[in-house]
Amino acid sequence: MKVILVLALLVYAEARIAIENCNGTVVHNIKHEKQVLKSNIRSPYQLAIDYNTNTLFFSYSSDDPGLTFDSAYINLKTNEFKIIKGITGGFANAVDEQGNVVYLGGQDGIYQFDYETKVATRIDGTDHNIWQLFFKKDLYYSKYPEEEVYIFKNHKSHRVPELAGTRGMLVAVDNFDNIYFSNSSGLFVHKKTKDYTYFVGDYNINGFTHDINGELFFSTPEGIYYINDKSKKVEKLTSIDNLYGVAIEADGSIIYASEDSLVRLKPTKTYCFSDEKTNL
Template sequence: MNSFQHHPVKQIRENTRRQVILADVNIPYKFSLDRSKNHLFFCINADEFSEQSFHSVVLELHGGSTTIVPGIRNGFASAVDHASGSVYLGGSDGIYKYNYQTKDVITPSLIGEIDIFDMYFQKYLYFVDTANQNLYTYKNNKVTIVPELKDHQILHFVIDVDDNIIFVNGAGIHILPKGEKSAILYDNRNINIRGATTDINGLPFFIAQDGIYKIGDNMELVKILILENGYGLAFDKDNNIVYSDERTVNKLIPCDKY
């Protein structure tokens, strides 16, 4: 075994340095990263003078410029199709495609009259509705519930490189293996997980209030980074970790890049 497997937290801490990309932002959450353009999509809590609770934000990772997407109400969730470069944004009124030229959503919405809580793209678009916490697919302009999971309430989810669906709810972390009819409870520890994603290799990672976790070589849940108040998580084109706490967006840069 290598040192990462023995002491993953120690290795991450010693071999990387934190770069603050965006500071003084109000709970950056629900990360999706367009690696082809190096743009991070996420939501923030709106200020007290706004008519909305959330805003969708676009952050250019290299330059640090930010834009609030104006055409979506309570923009919250996001997903990126890395093959085509399409970006999807979900809010109180449904799901929209993002237009880089106008820096706004394309209207009308792809899916309307549904509040979106979480999204992920793997071959096609998956999303969770806020009201019932069910998981759906959007394929060929048709919305279909994932039947194997219709009895599970889902908060966060991700699809890994093997097309397994990994999801989080109040009972813990569950896995629906590809082709199976029922999900397996993977870990029922009381970990306050706030998001799930995959790295550039399609391996699943989770961000919790107390840190970042991965599924280890022996299928155990391993903490790789300690955080005081984690919220959002993504991986850039070089597989660097991009994460947030309640006030900053950060990137972990390998020490040899300094």
């Protein structure tokens, strides 16, 4: 099944007039308009969408001098924004879509968000300083500053065996249970079928995400990339400067974090010639 983002772009490409030297953001040769969802927030990071409620969870640098980071959410339909209370140094976010559970990572462990109370409650099983969370069948997380990757299951944490001998700052799992991870040396993947880890590329990754179909994407400070589920090749979608993170909405629209805003990219009817190249 092709990624929903690609399908959406193909639909929008119909009946367009090709224009050279388009200004603005171009994704797969289609010009996109920017819609600012939230401004005046410092360094929004670790974006994760709950598709059941159409809610975007993220973290950002706190304005409170007594705190380092705040966890927050924005309703993508109503634009309602709230800071999540009850979490110490909230920095990481992940969603279990089938279990309807929102996980948040703090300086002292993993929290669960309650939609009714709008409060995060710490759950037993770990007191690690959580850098990143990613949910795929189970909850994965990385520990800071050790750069160790763990799996959290049945209220217990243990190192991911495949990554026990290496560092991992960010982690993601694809639809074939292959484990992608990044550190200061770049992007790597541990292939489940071969039980082998290999180097994918020298990418300075600052965020992993997935779409509603489980397809993987990542961001660097300079752009947004897609990992082809079947070929395992990396495709660059677009270049954006000072990028902090990315998320993909259910309809395939892109949301990205800049240094002070959350922005949605919506496709227009303008088809452009693009100089973007595919990175393998």
